[in-house]
Amino acid sequence: MSDYVTVTFEPAGAKAKVPAGTNLYEAAQQAGVKISGSCGGQGTCGKCQVHVTGGMVSEPALQEVELLGAPLIERGTRLACQTQLLGNAVVRLPSAQGAVVRKALPAESVRSVPLAPNVRRYDLKIPAARLDDQRSDFQRLAEAITEQPANLTATVQCLRSLATALRAEDQDVAITAVGSQVVDVRPALERAPCLGVAVDIGTSTLAVYLVDLETGEHLVTAAGQNPQTQFGADVISRIQYANSHPDGLTVLRDDVLTAINQLIRQAVEEAGAALADVYEATIVGNTCMHHIFLGLEPRYLAESPYVPVTTEAVSTSADRLGLQMNPRGNVFCLPCIAGFVGADTVGVIVASELTRRDRPTLAVDIGTNGEIALWSGERLLTTSCAAGPAFEGAQIHHGMRAAPGAIDEVFVNGDDLAVHTIDDQPARGICGSGLFDATAVLLELGLIDTKGHMVDGGSCGTLSDTVAGRVAGEANERRVVLADAEQSANNPIVLTQRDVREIQLAKSAIRASTEMLLEIVGLKPDDLDEVLIAGAFGNFINPASALRMGLLPEVPEGRIVGIGNAAGAGAILTLVSRHERDYARQVAETAEHIELFRSSDFQDRFAEYMIFP
Ligand code: FES
Structure with missing residues (x-):
């Protein structure tokens, strides 16, 4: 076996050259390809399935045999985290990898408050300097601002351009102050929007809301998957990853920062603005996400007595954090409450x-x-x-996030069960709201008893034959078919006994x-x-x-x-x-x-x- 092997990921054609023995999951990361997974590569969630279409890879591991079964493995399906490269190989990614997130926040669900942002924009004509008024440029500017924040200062970068900006259009300027610091003075004709972004760093999803700070109008929402999910579905897996790799925290932080920056760029482009127009960001996330975003050690969140590095609000400049917006802009991270209440x-x-x-x-x-x-x-x-993470679809046999094709409603229709899927697509899996409904409906029908056991369809006297016919398997392997082959593009979606336990x-x-x-x-x-x-x-x-x-x-x-x-x-x-x-x-x-x-x-x-x- 040669020391290095090349793996190609189809259909994108991304390649990685890695040491022989590297598993496909790690090789995919090196190729810049995201593969889902929610068990941190333990081989237990089954979410990292790929198809090996050619080349030399290791024999199936025990976990693969148990999770996938022989027929799938014979067709080339493997768990990326359990499959080592022994030679060059070609791997095809199923279309379910990299699913897009549906959730976005409707602007109207945010209550309305009087506009009082930390970023202030002033459009002013500054008195020109005269022999009998030799106040400095900054002093004349500061004193022209009524209701100015206390102790107004200016950044050096701003002071460097101040003299020219003031005189370019006969002292007509647009001034932007972040808190008590003037960060930007431009001639009025070069006036640009004054924007901010609110960023929600979820364990599974990211959302960026672009807001006009002069009107309070919510302009654009950009949402996507948190790329850290490749290191595990929950915060504990992320912390374990950070602990067990020398550069783990850096990798996690870089991943999420890159994804947030991409969403900010997307939102700003859609609004027809520039990154430099974004002067402030506010950040929410659970304590682990907050710590990773700031580059704070997350280890002790997961070790008794579960103490965060800080619960205080953190305010710092965008360039210090690497957030792509106006580098002199401010990033405000909301305070946390405790290690697991963020x-x-x-x-x-x-x-x-x-x-x-x-x-x-x-x-x-x-x-x-x-x-x-x-x-x-x-x-x-x-x-x-x-x-x-059960309600987010992890650790559920056919669990998935709320994306097109997810069963989001289950109900009784006549003498049978019926489902609704997001965007009316063929069923691909079941998301949180669908799980709630499925459990409630099956409890109501008596197919799940109070202890959570799925019962045999035949033993429920009141069930129609159609519903009873949806139950298959015995004991711990029992399952109920929620969407049959016709409703699911030939991959019936089931709720299993193990799902009910989760x-x-x-x-x-x-x-x-x-x-x-x-x-x-x-x-x-x-x-x-x-x-x-x-x-x-x-x-x-x-x-x-x-x-x-x-x-x-x-x-x-x-x-x-x-x-x-x-x-x-x-x-x-x-x-x-x-x-x-x-x-x-x-x-x-x-x-x-x-x-x-x-x-x-x-x-x-x-x-x-x-x-x-
Ligand atoms: S089974 Fe591979 S990441 Fe979970």
């Missing part, structure tokens, strides 16, 4: 004005981690639970946490004015299904409100208003974080809520 939760609280409400309200952010905030009317309690674990963690928070402040579920569901599928969740499966405290259905990507909305609000930024700081300072997950009480509750109602 700036994204602060964003949710800001967007929903949780602590400005008169009545007790619960906010649940369902993502790869479950983050919960309870406002009692006087106290703000937060906690997190390792809900697992769903049970996730819902039980969230329910046990919410019930325990309520007890701490002496409230009952019925005292809750509203239960707000944030997260990628917050707007798509069917409240009846969430209640039926026991995910949420028992409140009347009408009190459950989907608030969509509220973390992103929080980032937008703090971009357009300094007062909302102060509110974010105040939220983080006053939150009482409760560590429930490892208490014995929690374990008892967790076991209790494994049972379906």
